[in-house]
Amino acid sequence: MTPGRAGKGHGGVASPAVGRDLPRVDGPAKVTGTATYAFEHQLDDVVHLYPLQATVARGRVTAVHTGAVEAMPGVVAVLTSDNAPRLAWADDAELAVLQSDAVAFRGQLIGAVLAETSEEAREAASAVLVDYDELPHDADFPGDRSRLYAPAEVSGGFATDTDVGDVEAALASAAVTLDQTYATATYHANPLEPHSTVAVWEDEGLTLYESTQGTHAVATKVAALFGLEAGLVRVIAPHVGGGFGSKGLPHAPVVLAALAARLVPGRPVKLALTRQQMFCLVGYRTPTLQHVRLGADADGRLSAVSLDVVQQTSRIKEFAEQTAVATRTMYAAPHRRTTHRLAALDVAVPSWMRAPGECPGMFGPEVALDELAVACGLDPVELRIRNEPESDPQSGKPFSSRNLVGCLREGARRFGWQRWDRAPRSRLEGGWWVGVGVSASTYPVHRMAGSSATVGFGADGRYRVAIGAADIGTGTWTSLTQIAADALDVPVERIALQIGDSALPPASVAGGSSGTNSWGSTIVEAARTFRDKFGDHPEDGDEVDASMPPNPDTERFAMHAFGAQFAEVRVRQDTGEVRVPRLLGVFAVGRVVNPRTARSQFLGGMTMGLSMALHEQSVLDPRFGHIVNHDLAGYHIATNADVGTIEAHWLDEHDPHVNPLGVKGIGEIGIVGTAAAVANAAHHATGTRVRSLPLTPDKFLL
Amino acid sequence: MRPFRYERPDDPLAAVALLADDPTATFLGGGTNLVDLMKLGVARPDVVVDVARLTGRAVETLPEGGVRIGAAMPNSDLAADPVIRHRYPVLSQALLAGASGQLRNLATTAGNLLQRTRCVYFQDVTTPCNKREPGSGCSAVDGWTRHHAVLGASQHCVATHPSDMAVAMAALDAVVQVQGARGPRRIPVVELHRLPGDEPQRDTSLEHGDLITSVDLPDLPVTARSHYAKVRDRASYAFALVSVAAVLDVHDGIVGHVHIALGGVAHKPWRATIAEDMLRGGPATTDAFRAAAVAELTRARPLPDNAFKVPLARNVLVSVLGHLTSSAGAGR
The missing domain is CATH 3.30.43 (Uridine Diphospho-n-acetylenolpyruvylglucosamine Reductase; domain 2)
Known part of the structure; x- marks a missing residue:
């Protein structure tokens, strides 16, 4: 299909743009190096910023010796808690940068050096001597279980605990039971583009060129921190080199840059984090321990599902990952219990990372189901199908659409699942044990409030469609162009999309796989309003604004995307090395706006899940309190050589309830369940059940 | 900077x-x-002092049968050199198992030998490290030790040498040519790197100012085969958990020439002399390989996170020797 389709528009368009595999409209700019990322904005009279970070895990800074440093070549200023501007709002301890001398975790920002070049700033920062009053710290996860606590709620506003029926009695009377604990590691998102900011104060306004998933979210938060009217902070982010959640919420570095820029009004201050700094300052996924108990009858029908999760947060700011929430919705069982407990430690603040909640939370239960299938002598695909619920077990609401069974069946067919002998450790080929595994996948349909869009008509005959959305590499530039074209019934060439700037109409954050749903629905509404008002032959200057309309169906239905992931795994008999020659995923995600960018999201998510399965692990040394393998040599991410064949497919799912477009969101579901599928395949290959990620060679070495 | x-x-x-x-x-x-x-x-x-243009960037054949490798020869070129690929495949394989294509294009022969440990504490100036700051203490010994030494370590340092190339050179009895302030001299690669002892700040036996000008490889027996195997935490672009370089010559089922070096297990490429001595003149069988590997590793003193390296090294050693004995290992 060619992108330059010469459609006629207004009744003459041959086929809708939505559903076509339009190449990325920003692709040529990216491959020719002309797409401008935050740090690359060329401004005059720039000052470079290099952070100072605490080298103790807890205590107080008693002195920062800046005298000699201020005389070093190129140094413009040294920023510390002594001379940092006071923030108007400091309730968020992560963002209250330099507002006190307290140190709450190793690597926390305690100052910065401003210099004429980045090299001078970094060298001067290394020469700053800091005195501390050090206090004992606790960075040991899980450590002493007695100090675990139940948060008031978990992320997303979900209940911390749920308890339906009588799990203990059901387990006691179940024909088959399983009781195991699973562990996921600490993970850092590590987008290719480091977190970067260019901050300029002019008059009383602040401009931030920022690597962010949400320009308005940053503008609103930074304005509150500095006591400014929202309109006085402008955030510009036309292109973002990946975020994976780590750029979804404002973190401390952008505040540091804004504070530093206050010292040099009119001069742009540039900050780009080093890879090591990204391991302390921009969030991470908490490690989890998942105690799973299942009870079933001899045919594998679940009577009880229990998941007790232990994870960490920072002592200064609670982040309670909603790890057990997916289990509340996955399978039918009359007796169900989930809990979340936190260890509050003197560590960096955890945050969002691709599919927070579902990604770690589907590991333990989906491996447990595989163990239950073995115990019942059942095919794990069939076991899942037998436990398919009629309606959402948690809310009792009907699903707007739920095609997990369809994904499992289509995946099994495409993968050749039935050809494999189910007995573990039954195939040895050239010194490699070979096996296959399956896992379910799910992600909720999120619709975020707060977006509006402008549609206007210009003298050039093009429609200007403006919304402050972000393209973090996912294809937003392209998919919103397609949605706008269909909503206005014109070819894509007649859409001039504007995104990535808080000066545009407000948009919700690119998170929770909600962008296409929320921004797309908003654009559809704005286009409808425009056509109602001006018809299909508008004049130059015609323009409307519209906000995302409410969707009453969100109260009536449970809305989730589902998928099934299949993996083939080889484990070398004498070394335990694990290879994944084949992954196959089938997803039911509603309507797919652009098959090309959608496939890219699925493949990327599955690759990230493969990486989680085999490699990724941030190692925190509890004596120091920081991640010690804090670079890409130490924190392994899958390389090309680790990735074999990956296939992503989707069902033709029509869901009239989720939104006018029928889309469910695709950015995160690809990572959910992959690690469980790989671990289950590794068990099938070797007979060794590994319940703790990652699946490194030593765990299969006998 | x-x-x-x-x-x-x-x-x-x-x-x-x-x-x-x-x-x-x-x-x-x-x-x-x-x-x-x-x-x-x-x-x-x-x-x-940039020396990347001062020494050789090629492989020369020496009159007595060995070869001389220029110290500034890029790793990529060395790995691809026809003489190395044909006569010393273990070295070509080791080079290609290391780093990435981009790094190998830049990295030199001497630089590869002299690269520093990738111990995370050595590389982090905010943590104590005896190698970086003598007397400050070793953070690794009670820390995260997955990648650390199981052989020849001391209480002062448990770091490993990261090179793959050096492991192959140790097995090949390579000799480093050095230009020092007091003139040139020769140092066998097995004596170039040292164990940490109480001076972990010293990676090698070189004096300050010694410049490696070339590395000589002696000729191998015509029938000897060589091979390098590396196990790491991902399929490429990772340092060895354990690696084995071996040169083996078997006649009528009896081991003749045998040289074995282990990587990823010590502060230096670990020449497995105990295993070699046990194997030389004995039967080339899996049982003999295993017994030799076990004997070599009886001196292992694993740390909490790296006990797996002992059985892993044993298995890889058995596998490499088995490979060199089988028909699959033919073709040198």
Whole structure:
């Protein structure tokens, strides 16, 4: 299909743009190096910023010796808690940068050096001597279980605990039971583009060129921190080199840059984090321990599902990952219990990372189901199908659409699942044990409030469609162009999309796989309003604004995307090395706006899940309190050589309830369940059940 | 980055003299390790002497049958060299098992030998490290030790040498040619790197200012085969958990020439002399290979996170020797 389709528009368009595999409209700019990322904005009279970070895990800074440093070549200023501007709002301890001398975790920002070049700033920062009053710290996860606590709620506003029926009695009377604990590691998102900011104060306004998933979210938060009217902070982010959640919420570095820029009004201050700094300052996924108990009858029908999760947060700011929430919705069982407990430690603040909640939370239960299938002598695909619920077990609401069974069946067919002998450790080929595994996948349909869009008509005959959305590499530039074209019934060439700037109409954050749903629905509404008002032959200057309309169906239905992931795994008999020659995923995600960018999201998510399965692990040394393998040599991410064949497919799912477009969101579901599928395949290959990620060679070495 | 003086002298003697004048001066080869360490504040030289154009960048055949490798020869070129691929496949395989294509294009032979440990505590100036700051203590010994030594370590340092190439060279009885302030000399690769003892700051037996000018490989028995195997935490672009380089010559089922070196297990490429002695003149069987591996590893003193390296090294050693004995290992 060619992108330059010469459609006629207004009744003459041959086929809708939505559903076509339009190449990325920003692709040529990216491959020719002309797409401008935050740090690359060329401004005059720039000052470079290099952070100072605490080298103790807890205590107080008693002195920062800046005298000699201020005389070093190129140094413009040294920023510390002594001379940092006071923030108007400091309730968020992560963002209250330099507002006190307290140190709450190793690597926390305690100052910065401003210099004429980045090299001078970094060298001067290394020469700053800091005195501390050090206090004992606790960075040991899980450590002493007695100090675990139940948060008031978990992320997303979900209940911390749920308890339906009588799990203990059901387990006691179940024909088959399983009781195991699973562990996921600490993970850092590590987008290719480091977190970067260019901050300029002019008059009383602040401009931030920022690597962010949400320009308005940053503008609103930074304005509150500095006591400014929202309109006085402008955030510009036309292109973002990946975020994976780590750029979804404002973190401390952008505040540091804004504070530093206050010292040099009119001069742009540039900050780009080093890879090591990204391991302390921009969030991470908490490690989890998942105690799973299942009870079933001899045919594998679940009577009880229990998941007790232990994870960490920072002592200064609670982040309670909603790890057990997916289990509340996955399978039918009359007796169900989930809990979340936190260890509050003197560590960096955890945050969002691709599919927070579902990604770690589907590991333990989906491996447990595989163990239950073995115990019942059942095919794990069939076991899942037998436990398919009629309606959402948690809310009792009907699903707007739920095609997990369809994904499992289509995946099994495409993968050749039935050809494999189910007995573990039954195939040895050239010194490699070979096996296959399956896992379910799910992600909720999120619709975020707060977006509006402008549609206007210009003298050039093009429609200007403006919304402050972000393209973090996912294809937003392209998919919103397609949605706008269909909503206005014109070819894509007649859409001039504007995104990535808080000066545009407000948009919700690119998170929770909600962008296409929320921004797309908003654009559809704005286009409808425009056509109602001006018809299909508008004049130059015609323009409307519209906000995302409410969707009453969100109260009536449970809305989730589902998928099934299949993996083939080889484990070398004498070394335990694990290879994944084949992954196959089938997803039911509603309507797919652009098959090309959608496939890219699925493949990327599955690759990230493969990486989680085999490699990724941030190692925190509890004596120091920081991640010690804090670079890409130490924190392994899958390389090309680790990735074999990956296939992503989707069902033709029509869901009239989720939104006018029928889309469910695709950015995160690809990572959910992959690690469980790989671990289950590794068990099938070797007979060794590994319940703790990652699946490194030593765990299969006998 | 700290300001430094950059020098590019015209001959090796001038380079050696430049270092003699300044105890913090250092040679720069491809820069794939040194520049990183300078950014991290681990290396803080006042003078950087670029030697990447001063020594050879090719492989020469020596009259007595061996070969001489120029110290500045890029790893990529060395791995691809037809003579190396044909006569010393273990070396080509080891090079290709290391780093990435981009790094191998820059990294030099001598620089690869002299790269520093990737111990996370050595590379982090905010944690104590006896190698970086003698007397400050070893953070690794009670820390995260997955990648650390199981053989020949001391209480002062449990770091491993990261090179793959050096492991192959140790097995090949390579000899380093050095130009020092007091003249040239020869150091066998197995004596170039040292065990940490109570001076972990010293990676090698080189004196400050010694410049490696070439590496000589002796000729191998015509029928000997060689092979390198590496196990790491991902399929490429990772340092060895354990690696094995071996040269083996078997006649009528009896082991003749046998050289074995282990990587990823010690502060230096670990020449497995106990295993070699047990194997030489004995049967080339899996049982014999296993017994020799076990004997070599009885001296292993694993740390909490790396006990797996002992059975892993045993298995890889058995596998490599088995490979070299089988028909699959034919073709040198």
